[in-house]
Amino acid sequence: MGAAERRWAFRVAIDATLRDTDGLGHVNNAVYLTWIETARTKYVFARRRLTTIEQLDFVLASAHLDFRSPVYLHETVEIRCSPSRLGKSSWEMAFEGRVRDDGRVCLEARTVQVQYDYEKRSSQPIPDDWRKLLEADLLEKGSE
Numbered sequence: 395m396g397a398a399e400r401r402w403a404f405r406v407a408i409d410a411t412l413r414d415t416d417g418l419g420h421v422n423n424a425v426y427l428t429w430i431e432t433a434r435t436k437y438v439f440a441r442r443r444l445t446t447i448e449q450l451d452f453v454l455a456s457a458h459l460d461f462r463s464p465v466y467l468h469e470t471v472e473i474r475c476s477p478s479r480l481g482k483s484s485w486e487m488a489f490e491g492r493v494r495d496d497g498r499v500c501l502e503a504r505t506v507q508v509q510y511d512y513e514k515r516s517s518q519p520i521p522d523d524w525r526k527l528l529e530a531d532l533l534e535k536g537s538e
Contacts, residue, residue: 402474403531404437407494410469420464427457430489430503433473437487441527451518452507455484459503463493470494471501477528483517484508485528 408429416422431454438444438452465471471491478488484506491501511518520528 401476401534402490403476404433404440405472405474406433406436408432408471408473410465410467410471412467415467420466423459423461426459426461426491426501426503429471429473429491430457430459430475430487430501430505433475433489434487434505434507437475441531442524451509451511451521452485453510455506455508457503457505459501462499462501465491465493465500473501476533477531478504478533480520480525480528480532483519485520488533 410421414421414425435450438450442449444450471493473489473491475487475489477485479486487505487507489501489503489505490499491503492498493500509518509520509524510516
């Protein structure tokens with residue numbers, strides 16, 4: 395299965411604003427991390443039916459971003475994401491950003507999240523109900 399045919403679990407459209415651009419006229423590379431955070435947070439809230447920030451029970455452990463093409467003011471980028479790997483207490487998300495007007499890939503990224511107990515200040519196993527949702531949304535084998 396090719397990259398364009400991947401099954402993504404979640405999508406969110408983000409408009410590039412003047413605030414996002416830098417002196418070179420394109421979206422600054424630091425903004426993309428915020429965009430994938432937005433997609434990941436919306437994904438988790440939607441899948442788990444969360445309503446408040448206090449319900450989140452994970453921390454970001456790492457992020458890797460590959461910039462593929464520039465994005466300019468007023469372009470709309472669709473950020474797509476799916477869990478791509480599950481561990482005992484961590485889960486990886488894969489992301490792809492495509493500019494809506496022409497379909498060009500502007501971003502590929504991965505993040506690793508660790509389930510976290512904020513009271514105990516330690517990692518914890520992924521809860522069974524959350525694991526089932528993540529497993530159902532895993533990228534299909536061979537699609538990465």
